[in-house]
Amino acid sequence: xxxxxxxxxxxxxxxxxxxxxxxxxxxxxxxxxxxxxxxxxxxxxxxxxxxxxxxxxxxxxxxxxxxxxxxxxxxxxxxxxxxxxxxxxxxxxxxxxxxxxxxxxxxxxxxxxxxxxxxxxxxxxxxxxxxxxxxxxxxxxxxxxxxxxxxxxxxxxxxxxxxxxxxxxxxxxxxxxxxxxxxxxxxxxxxxxxxxxxxxxxxxxxxxxxxxxxxxxxxxxxxxxxxxxxxxxxxxxxxxxxxxxxxxxxxxxxxxxxxxxxxxxxxxxxxx
Numbered sequence: 001x002x003x004x005x006x007x008x009x010x011x012x013x014x015x016x017x018x019x020x021x022x023x024x025x026x027x028x029x030x031x032x033x034x035x036x037x038x039x040x041x042x043x044x045x046x047x048x049x050x051x052x053x054x055x056x057x058x059x060x061x062x063x064x065x066x067x068x069x070x071x072x073x074x075x076x077x078x079x080x081x082x083x084x085x086x087x088x089x090x091x092x093x094x095x096x097x098x099x100x101x102x103x104x105x106x107x108x109x110x111x112x113x114x115x116x117x118x119x120x121x122x123x124x125x126x127x128x129x130x131x132x133x134x135x136x137x138x139x140x141x142x143x144x145x146x147x148x149x150x151x152x153x154x155x156x157x158x159x160x161x162x163x164x165x166x167x168x169x170x171x172x173x174x175x176x177x178x179x180x181x182x183x184x185x186x187x188x189x190x191x192x193x194x195x196x197x198x199x200x201x202x203x204x205x206x207x208x209x210x211x212x213x214x215x216x217x218x219x220x221x222x223x224x225x226x227x228x229x230x231x232x233x234x235x236x237x238x239x240x241x242x243x244x245x246x247x248x249x250x251x252x253x254x255x256x257x258x259x260x261x262x263x264x265x266x267x268x269x270x271x272x
Contacts, residue, residue, distance in 0.1 A: 001021050002015075002022040002023075002048060003040065003045050004016060004023065005049045006026075006027055006049070006050035007026040008054070009051075010149075010152045010156075011191070012050045013152070013153060014187050015050075030077060030078060031073070034078075037081055037085070037087065041086055042086060042087075042088070044089075046089075046091045046093070046198055047089060047092045048095070049092070049095060051071075052119070071126070072125055089137075090139075092130060092134060092139060093141070093142050093144060094126060096124075096143050097120065098146065098147045098148070098183070098207070099123065100123050102120070102240075104243065108248075109205045109249060127143050140201045142197050142204060142205070142206060143206075144193075144208050145205070145207050146185075147183040147184070147208065147210075150186060151187040151265065162219065166223070166270060167270075171231035172230060172232060173233045173234075174233070174234055176234075176236055177234055178215055178217035179215055180215060180239055181214065181241065181244065182244070186259065189210075192256070196254045206250060208250065209244065209250075210259045211244060211245055213243075226267075
């Protein structure tokens, strides 16, 4: 049985559709009554943690207690409950973020982490907690540093916002003329890697990205070349100039060498 924590996560829903014998559990339900996990006592389970403060509220601090509980409290409650109630954990995958690297152009797993925001710092805290818990209890685990995922039920990524703006003939706001470089990876490729990770041991930390840097500006230029114009409102903001994944480990350990091209995805979604 694979238990996916974080029911509303785009990734959770796609994993649920691809993994046999899997279920999702809402973070809200865990906070309300951790005994929702009691049915798994005595069973062997995999745990995938996709719980965190919702992406659209990452910069909101209206309720600090709720923010911390969503970001790390749920993780700790689940781990502790499994420990004291004899739920046998076979494997843990924690979904972390490329933001833990900070201002790093080509991110390698051995690089020093330099989180620049609260949510990145809390991702690091989760990583360290998972690492300590698993090493103390001899549990197989993998921490995934996920780069810029798009596709699926996504409404948060700049890719989904671009497509929605075009379909609805609305203006879209972009930052710094879209010049910053990011590593965009489609959710189907991410799910493919997670499925493989559940079956292997010894990969404690891995980047999931394509290793290819792409700017929003280049995507907009690609659309213009295909006679698709977008209404743009540009704003200026401090942001990372570039962030791409070193995927040497991904290629070597999991044989993941091919990825959906973002241009092909956009063409399909916009039917041109």
